[in-house]
Amino acid sequence: MKNMILLDIETGDFNLDSGIYEVALLVIEDGKIVLSEHIAEMEDEASIHLGMGAGYTDISENSLKKEQFRKIINTYNYPVVAHNVPFDRKFLVHYGWLDEDYECYDSIRAIKYANPNLFSYSLGYLLSFYNINRSLTHIAIDDVKALYKVILKVNPTIWIPLYKVPPKKFKNFVKVTANVEGQSTLFQNKRIVFTGASPFPRILMKEIATKCGAIATGSVSSRTDLLICGEKPGSKLAKAKELGIEVQTDEWFIDAVSKDFKLDSATITRQSIAAATESDTKEKSIFKKIPELKGKVVNIALLPLSIQRKIEDILVNHMEVAGLNKGSNGYKVDVIVYADDGDYALLKKAEELHITTIPLSKFNQMILN
Numbered sequence: 001m002k003n004m005i006l007l008d009i010e011t012g013d014f015n016l017d018s019g020i021y022e023v024a025l026l027v028i029e030d031g032k033i034v035l036s037e038h039i040a041e042m043e044d045e046a047s048i049h050l051g052m053g054a055g056y057t058d059i060s061e062n063s064l065k066k067e068q069f070r071k072i073i074n075t076y077n078y079p080v081v082a083h084n085v086p087f088d089r090k091f092l093v094h095y096g097w098l099d100e101d102y103e104c105y106d107s108i109r110a111i112k113y114a115n116p117n118l119f120s121y122s123l124g125y126l127l128s129f130y131n132i133n134r135s136l137t138h139i140a141i142d143d144v145k146a147l148y149k150v151i152l153k154v155n156p157t158i159w160i161p162l163y164k165v166p167p168k169k170f171k172n173f174v175k176v177t178a179n180v181e182g183q184s185t186l187f188q189n190k191r192i193v194f195t196g197a198s199p200f201p202r203i204l205m206k207e208i209a210t211k212c213g214a215i216a217t218g219s220v221s222s223r224t225d226l227l228i229c230g231e232k233p234g235s236k237l238a239k240a241k242e243l244g245i246e247v248q249t250d251e252w253f254i255d256a257v258s259k260d261f262k263l264d265s266a267t268i269t270r271q272s273i274a275a276a277t278e279s280d281t282k283e284k285s286i287f288k289k290i291p292e293l294k295g296k297v298v299n300i301a302l303l304p305l306s307i308q309r310k311i312e313d314i315l316v317n318h319m320e321v322a323g324l325n326k327g328s329n330g331y332k333v334d335v336i337v338y339a340d341d342g343d344y345a346l347l348k349k350a351e352e353l354h355i356t357t358i359p360l361s362k363f364n365q366m367i368l369n
């Protein structure tokens with residue numbers, strides 16, 4: 001996809017009523033930036049470096065800013081692309097910046113198709129994994145330019161538009177997915193928790209997840225793989241973030257299931273069982289052995305619990321390590337693999353003791369063919 005409008009917004013928090021504070025757009029034609037626009041209203045310049053909308057005022061209902069945005073969208077009429085586009089789209093549609101039927105694409109999904117073997121698809125992780133010398137500031141214009149660099153590097157070839165089922169059509173959606181048990185492995189063996197207010201009945205969402213191979217549970221724990229959020233998700237969202245668990249929206253869940261079963265967006269009728277994607281059917285990538293790890297004791301305590309399980313399996317079954325350390329006694333080890341975005345006292349001590357430290361993104365690079 002050579003022509004697109006890359007977009008990033010900064011909001012107060014996950015809830016719609018927290019408002020929009022920044023909107024940044026890059027208009028891309030034939031892979032090149034032809035327009036860069038940062039839509040915001042400064043309130044305190046000294047706070048802007050903090051990111052997350054700090055230093056800017058709420059522009060959700062600002063008609064001039066909204067018109068500035070819509071003029072760009074209407075002039076170019078290219079598809080909107082954002083990193084976790086269901087989140088950005090939800091705010092923009094709610095406040096009338098973007099029409100509900102405007103074509104949108106999620107860069108996370110496109111990058112997953114291009115490289116399905118990453119431990120994370122957060123923008124900061126991708127910048128590190130692909131050796132892009134750019135920091136993540138959580139200032140909208142900086143982050144959308146960072147996303148552009150990532151897309152240039154990855155060059156995704158599979159782009160699937162966001163699919164949204166309006167609540168009034170949800171009954172039909174449930175009906176056509178009622179007899180699909182065993183025909184989808186979309187969430188095979190994934191432990192999923194649903195939380196927050198939603199127009200989609202939770203009991204039905206859980207049933208659909210189960211039919212797609214998931215294990216639907218009621219509480220977030222270190223074993224949880226995915227949290228699906230509606231409005232006002234509360235403490236479950238906070239706990240998921242603390243544990244490093246992937247968080248998605250209700251719309252994302254419906255979108256994923258709909259695409260898996262090739263449901264037509266106009267009639268919401270089941271046309272056919274989706275053919276497995278290439279990434280689903282191809283044999284799991286064989287991890288490269290890292291000779292430097294053979295016979296070593298590796299500490300993985302500085303990783304989110306959800307990722308520790310994956311790393312443990314790789315180290316034990318593919319790397320022939322001598323042992324693992326998942327506790328706080330990290331000094332009696334040879335190597336520490338740690339989360340990229342953490343500031344850990346253990347790393348400072350490791351440097352003093354000349355213990356090798358490897359950020360997760362670089363470990364990810366090392367083990368992939």
